[in-house]
Amino acid sequence: MNMFFNQYMDDMIKPMREELTNAGFKELMTPEEVAETFEQTKGTALVVVNSVCGCAAGLARPSAIASLKHDKKPDHLFTVFAGQEKEATAKAREYFEGYPPSSPSFALMKDGKIVGMVERHDIEDNDPENIVGKLTTLYDEYCG
Template sequence: MNMFFQNQMDLMIRPMREELTRHGFVELKTPEEVDEAFRSAKGVALVVVNSVCGCAAGLARPAAVQSLNYDKKPDHLFTVFAGQDKEATARAREYFEGYPPSSPSFAVLKDGKIVGMVQRHEIEDSDMESIIAKLHALYDKAHEA
């Protein structure tokens, strides 16, 4: 991709990234960053596999942020961007054992091990309250594990 188009893409994607980072999510852009973050994050982590699709904008990113208003919220917040940071996203998906690739999606990890996921098909046909409830159930499960 030439630099002009790459710069245009970066400008278009920036608000989609910032919707999470301004709420404390740490972007992981390389496989090495994913490994370091997941291996060193003790406790519960929420990983948002971000996307440019409409359900990411209308449901997934807002639900991720709103789900943090909860007593048992995650200790760590991470995000990878499917289609943009491809190698980082592929590495993150290696940690989501038993789940097929899905974007947008949410993974909840405990000490770097998958507890559960909310995948695209559970996001795109749901309302905000249902998605948040699914995330809260995963936070509860992770904190009890």
């Protein structure tokens, strides 16, 4: 039964993963990969905490992708998947100092440090233009 459920979940979330990876986001799958990536990345990075959680997740992924059409954008794109790679997500959240766990969410980092966050409550019940606007405001402030 558990093997069947795991395959079902993998099949269900595959398009959710691919939506971001096809747009250039690199999946971080382990805590070690998160730590190494965040510690070694110079410049700005958008980290999407991906999720299957309802309409907020359905708004988050397309909004993150649409935000990349802005003149200023992050140098690097990463994603962790809450509820799937739990340890990697927990490790990423250690870097989001001052923000409670939230999924889906977006963290903008600069030289491995958090500089801005768009949390679930900023995403759910919002329209994509406003979500993109929250991200591009951060890009304008922190991205070259």
